[in-house]
Amino acid sequence: MRATPGIDDVARAIAEGAQARAEDAGTRAAVALILRDSGAGIQLLFIQRAEHPGDPWSGQMGFPGGRAEPSDDGVLATAIRETREETGIDLSRSARLLGRLNEVRAVARGRPVDLAISPFVFHLGEAVTARPDPREVRALVWIGLDRLLGTTLRSTLAYDHEGTRLQLPCFRLNGHVIWGLSYRMFEDLEQRLRRGGSVE
Numbered sequence: 001m002r003a004t005p006g007i008d009d010v011a012r013a014i015a016e017g018a019q020a021r022a023e024d025a026g027t028r029a030a031v032a033l034i035l036r037d038s039g040a041g042i043q044l045l046f047i048q049r050a051e052h053p054g055d056p057w058s059g060q061m062g063f064p065g066g067r068a069e070p071s072d073d074g075v076l077a078t079a080i081r082e083t084r085e086e087t088g089i090d091l092s093r094s095a096r097l098l099g100r101l102n103e104v105r106a107v108a109r110g111r112p113v114d115l116a117i118s119p120f121v122f123h124l125g126e127a128v129t130a131r132p133d134p135r136e137v138r139a140l141v142w143i144g145l146d147r148l149l150g151t152t153l154r155s156t157l158a159y160d161h162e163g164t165r166l167q168l169p170c171f172r173l174n175g176h177v178i179w180g181l182s183y184r185m186f187e188d189l190e191q192r193l194r195r196g197g198s199v200e
Contacts, residue, residue: 004041004146005198007098007123010189013196014099014121022103025116029106030079031065032091033185035098035145036124043142044186046178047086050138061141062182063119064089075118076100087140088131095122101188104181119185141176149190149199 005013034045051059066082068075080091089095098121106115130140147153148171156167157179169187170179178186193199 005193009198011098013192017192019100020102022105022116027115028068028075029115030075030118031063032079032083033063033119033121042145044145046141047137048139050136061176061178079120086133086136089128091122094126094128095124098123104184
């Protein structure tokens with residue numbers, strides 16, 4: 001088994017697993033998990049969202065994406081459009097779709113939201129120049145896949161919910177905290193890789 005999977009391993013692990021759907025959700029959204037090759041190995045893109053009053057995910061780390069619009073030809077188109085709008089990266093031109101992970105039901109401030117999010121995994125096949133929209137994105141952060149699959153970045157986040165303090169799993173890197181929905185989506189990818197034998 002390999003300590004760090006390659007792009008083909010990721011594609012195979014996604015293809016071999018089932019993709020659960022949240023059929024009863026009234027609203028749809030989609031995000032893009034974008035992988036790229038670098039001198040230090042495969043990296044995964046996260047964004048730090050811009051801060052907006054009333055936005056339950058304001059300022060948090062996550063993946064580029066957003067709610068579906070009537071003009072979108074399905075949620076895959078939503079992921080591509082939102083990524084282009086938020087980061088300037090055109091996945092339809094510069095990336096290959098590796099597959100789709102389980103849909104997740106959104107949670108905001110500890111409460112379920114009538115929103116199903118479809119995560120799609122892409123591989124950037126060429127170097128691109130990102131142009132993040134400052135109205136939506138505060139920073140782009142690339143993190144090595146090997147580090148995310150390891151133990152050094154793993155931590156917990158204290159979260160108070162209805163009088164109970166919970167310790168939620170998260171990643172911590174250079175002041176950034178990745179938790180909640182984004183952590184769950186990556187965990188889905190990680191479990192597929194481990195089941196497929198691509199990660200020790």
